[in-house]
Amino acid sequence: MNFSCNNKISNNQLLAVIVAAFLGCTAVSAPLGIIETAGGGACISVFLGGFAASIFFYILVRLTGKRITDSYQNVVYNSLGKFLGFLVLSAIFVYTSVYGGFQLSTTARMVHFTMEKSVSSLFAAILIVFVAFYTALRGRECVGRISEIAAVLMLAFIVFIFVISAPSMDLITLRPTPDEWRGILKGAFMSFSALSVAGYVFVMLPNGGNTKKTAFSVFLAFLIITVVLSFGTALAVSCFGVEESKRKLWPVIQMMNYTEFPGSLVERQEVLMSGFYVFSSFILTSLSVHISSVVLESIFKNINRVFSVLAACAVVLFFCLCALRKGGFEAVYSVYGFNLAMYGVMLLAPIASLLRRKK
């Protein structure tokens, strides 16, 4: 564990950040469109896509990691020059803020619908941004340390849920038919795209220069997310069937309520699961605000740290408000499904290749 205060994170913390930030959020947003596309074989789609994303990021980090000895932003400027660097970093800023804002809107809605109806979505979003402001201000080391705690708690709970739910799984529903394979492959691509949003972990890469170890941490993090996500999707489809899973807003979260705890210890466990999801969202929002703020600082030199974090918070909140507007939820899901994620891949891939070429 890294106990110094040098605004650096270790490889283990990087792994924890990816798991904690993206496990909850992708569990909510990813399976929705994939179940619709792939039907009973959605879990296979998630696994194939997730595994491909793990390898994709492993290769990317291996290719670029050695170049990122300074901060990612400086390397982009040094590699691409001022104008191109400005364009790329601006795109990353918009992309990060939009994704963070949209994810925040989903969390705020979930708090409103699942946990406490008397708390408005907007109020919940503002509170999360307030906490994200503090975390982001403290830097990536703070995000890394919180993630270490969150990732362990989340994984322990999720594994427990899976262990008690697995015996009652309906394997017949999950068996794909030959005419579903086309949808499964399409779903795998969607799953790959959904996970590619994690691309902005490049800004969080440890500057240690040990590319092999860092790449392995990233690979492992994605693999953990993939396994948990595909198992969660399988359980949701097995519990509700394909059609009902499509109708549900958060099938994986709602599936938790169906799972019976031994000894009836907890009755509304979906609220517990939503709690972990909100925890994950706190980390993702903090990460979004942090990354947006450091990108902002590198675009506008000499900007005050507090001001940059505040500005990032305002932008994330703005996109969240847009998504919270009437009809915004559907728009968010349609963007989530494919476009935003693909934008992430397109943004990342050229950068990686450029970084490599300039070496």
Add this chain to the structure above:
Amino acid sequence: MKRLIGFVLILPFLVTGCGGNEIEGRNFVSTVGYDTETNNGYKISLCFIEPDGKDMYSAAKADVVSPTAAVTDKVLSSSKRQMYFGHLKAVVIGRSAAENGNLNEILLDLSSNGDISMDTVVLCAKNSASGIISTVSNSGDGLYIWDFYKNNKERLYSTQKLTLAEAVKKLDTQKGIVIPLVDAEDENLIINGGVIFSDNVKKGEFDNNQMQGFIYVLGEGKGRNETININSEAVPFNIEKNVSNVEFYEQDGVLKASYDISFKVKRSDGFNYPEEASEILSQQIKEKCLSSVEKLQYLNCDALGIAQRLKRQDNALYNKFYSEEMFKNMVINLEIHVEEK
């Protein structure tokens, strides 16, 4: 900065949920019943628990008429108390709603309600759902159905626990469903037998033996008792394991399904078991299973989910034989294996 951080830390205390209804200001709905006896849509009967200062809580009943099957906290507009559906335990479909083909709408409305647990038990009333709700609300704390399933989890004799999740899943994937039957007699609830639905409409009923047979064919007989009669003496067996496997094949241009249903049973202490007991048991189980399958085939109700199984197990065979009458025309063989522990 410190002031700002202090302000941020104080803010979460505002998210306590205080300001909503207190427990005393809510009615906790435990059971909902649906009838379609009026011209105005549904007659929805609610059994709810009213927390009060004196006895802590008491059960009551209310009837409302609604054009849709959706239930919300505003379903009882005349009451100042909020109707809370977060603790709903059972749904009863009345005979009229079952015969009028309202099952799908009712279950989908319930499953789309975020407050309602997908673990809610679904039952079908022999007569009116309102009558069942009256009996439930008059029998103590209004949680009779929930208690029945909770305390008899492993020992249900001729009924099964059908949850809202399972019911909706079956409606989506199968051409038929069997919903456990509930009846009220002299202020007592009787839960056994089943109501057969095909294409969303009630087509018939299972008696107790057929319901048991249906449960065995599904491979859900674990924990139940099967009693045989020898010389007017009842001799019980405890079923410790029940596994059901099905294979599909084509023979002489006919689609055939071969069920292999195996049991591991244990004798109870204090009874005299003759030598042929196992054989009699096996024969009795087979008769029950055959009776249930024949009835389902006669009504063309694929409550066993055979078409869905065939589609996933042998897609080519499914495509070859698929028709509206596929389940009805299929030849189903049952092989029963009883092993004593």
